Amino acid sequence: MDSNSVEATRIRQEIDSLKSKKLNIEQQISSLEAQLHQLELNSNTASSLSNGNLGNSNGLSPDMIYRYSRHLLLPSFGVQGQANLLKSSVLVIGAGGLGSPALLYLAACGVGRIGIVDHDIVELNNLQRQIIHTEAYIGKSKVESAADACRSINSSTQIVEHKEAFRTSNALEIVSKYDVVVDATDNAPSRYMINDCCVVLGKPLVSGAALGLEGQLTVYNYNGGPCYRCLFPTPPPTNACQRCADSGVLGVVPGVIGCLQALEAIKVASLVGEPLSGRMLLLDAVSGRFRNVKLRGRSLQCEACGDHAVLTRQTFLDFDYEKFTQTPLSPGPLKLNLLSVDARISSTEYSEKVTEGETHVLVDVRPAHHYKIVSLPNSINIPLSTLEDRLPEISASLEKEAKKDSLDSGSSASLFVICRRGNDSQRAVELLHKLGFSSAKDIIGGLESWAHNVDPKFPTY
Structure with a gap:
């Protein structure tokens, strides 16, 4: 091997080493930011109490009381529900048609910390349904666009940007920092991967889907309820896995489902209400009808959450979700190669x-x-x-x-x-x-x- 090849190899190794260090530093920063935000919340509450400017011991500042007054007036939600929400953290995976309204309402309603995961950029044909983005952000990161919109609504909510594809290599690290996960993706491998990650870490999962003029919504892995694999142990055939990019969707349909995902995440985070665990909400937009159907309970044979589950941190990291579902993780359209x-x-x-x-x-x-x-x-x-x-x-x-x-x-x-x-x-x-x-x-x-x-x-x- 000549000297140039040796030097090139050395440089590549150094680059790989620096990239690894960079990833570790970014993860440490994200973790420290989350800790700092929680400390600031606790400090602000303690300061308000010590200054005696609340008039009560509910832990809410005057600005918070005024901002969230419509929540506080609800007997079924009230001060405790809002206090729980302010201390909670929600991760939204996907800043598209479902994620857009979910993120806007989670920020507006006062979730303490919101994480956004997406590696895509804003395109013109997104704007028909992805209402969190504007024309000014075309060609720019969806995460940056969504984060700016959320901060514009509520500057007191901490927004954490994860401008990367959600993969087994980073999923456990990202999800571990949040209390509730919202699946706002639109492909089979992501659904299985997010479900399995939530099962491994014991996180409740709010799952929504929208296609054409129909939508559905449920909460997995919550209070002994089923996970996604309990209901769908085997992935559907590839030709049955339709995406909006191929089959179309009326813009308001994912908007409705996304709003309902925010509602379910808020119910889980605030410990208020009856989340859709063990039930699925179905929307038929053509007729304007909603149906609420009961789902099978947790499967004892489920490979993810059953009594003899094989899913562990290591099996999760080693699992090939694209091969399992015969569907690419890429958000792009399907590309077949059938002919000579x-x-x-x-x-x-x-x-x-x-x-x-x-x-x-x-x-x-x-x-x-x-x-x-x-x-x-x-x-x-x-x-x-x-x-x-x-x-x-x-x-x-x-x-x-x-x-x-x-x-x-x-x-x-x-x-x-x-x-x-x-x-x-x-x-x-x-x-x-x-x-x-x-x-x-x-x-x-x-x-x-x-x-x-x-x-x-x-x-x-």
């Missing part, structure tokens, strides 16, 4: 064929309501769900194009398939190959690739 190279072409290659005037038929297999949003010129819309029933239509279109170009007998037009991101188009090409259309090709990356690589002005959604 010769059954696919890039959007750029397809653009060149259009420019050269190659005779072809372009089938767009997105649902009809997607096709109405935007489409490529001269494409025909045959949704994947109806593809097998409309094969004659494809054959007729191919014959029509071939005759239009006066091709020699025996020749045919090319067949290309496109969708939004290149997943359904691959499924369609697989089916077409089985049904005799062996020359059909998928356009890699779909319309998003077209907008990125061919026409930057083409709308994306």
